[in-house]
Amino acid sequence: MSEAAQRLARYQDDLARLLAALEPAERAEVLDGVREHIEGALAEVPGEASEADVNRILADLGSPGQVAEAALADRPAAQHLVTAAGGSGRWREQLMGRWVPPTVTIGLLVIGLLSFTPFVWIPLVVVLAVLVASHLWSVPEKALGVAIVPTGLALMSLYWITGKDRLLFGLGLGLVAIVLLVVLAIRGSRRAAQHAHTQRSAPASGGVS
């Protein structure tokens, strides 16, 4: 997939996530409309769409947060649940704050480095619960995030038991783990920022009604 196509796909994924609180048929209709809009706009571009074309199409559409805000307007009950699927309450809303991505990823890094001692296993479970419950990450991202520390711990134990020198191997995996955490931090923070944007404009409209 080209860079441009990836950005368009990411835009639609982000919007889909922000619309989680809408009823499925309406959500599908909004997403279909936006997809057809993008396809129609791409069809009018001669040849392969350039980065400038994609920028213009996305700028004209407005941010996923703005579209989600329009979709969730007139739904005061749903407004603070922009992404909390089906209304599971305010605590899930709390888990979409900007503090969540750095806390989870730095937490996983620190706990991961100390995971050979059982004392950090309880905080580990807490951090993983936040990761899984938050709507800031997609399911595959959550699965990767949850797998990092146990995988590292299992490999470390294997090293101790067999006594074989897998240090280089371990370093490589450690780097992979850190890269994964950085990706999770960036993606989560971007969605948290979008969510914050949606929330900031929503109370202005809800407050008057």
Added chain:
Amino acid sequence: MVPSEEGILTNLRRGAVEYCVLASLRGGASYGRDIAQQLSADGVLMNGEGTLYPLLARLRKSGLVETHWQESTSGPPRRYYALTGEGERALEVFIRAWSPFRSAVDSSLGEGEQ
């Protein structure tokens, strides 16, 4: 706290823009991007063409517009939106209510100035 201009516009759009969408269909059926470009040209009625699609979904759900597919010369088939009878009546009611509303707001803002 003084509300921002964008915040005020968000409030004003609510309840009015969907009738602008209906009004844009008075001349005949149209497709999403065409309606979006018409209404978001000046950035007053809509902040982003994408915000049209939630409106259209809501209007269709309430039976004020209906959709059909039509081939396009420049790309994939397009979903066209058309006013239903109920949509036309809703628009007429809005137009009747809007005019006195606008004058009342204008005159009270005018009075405040003097």
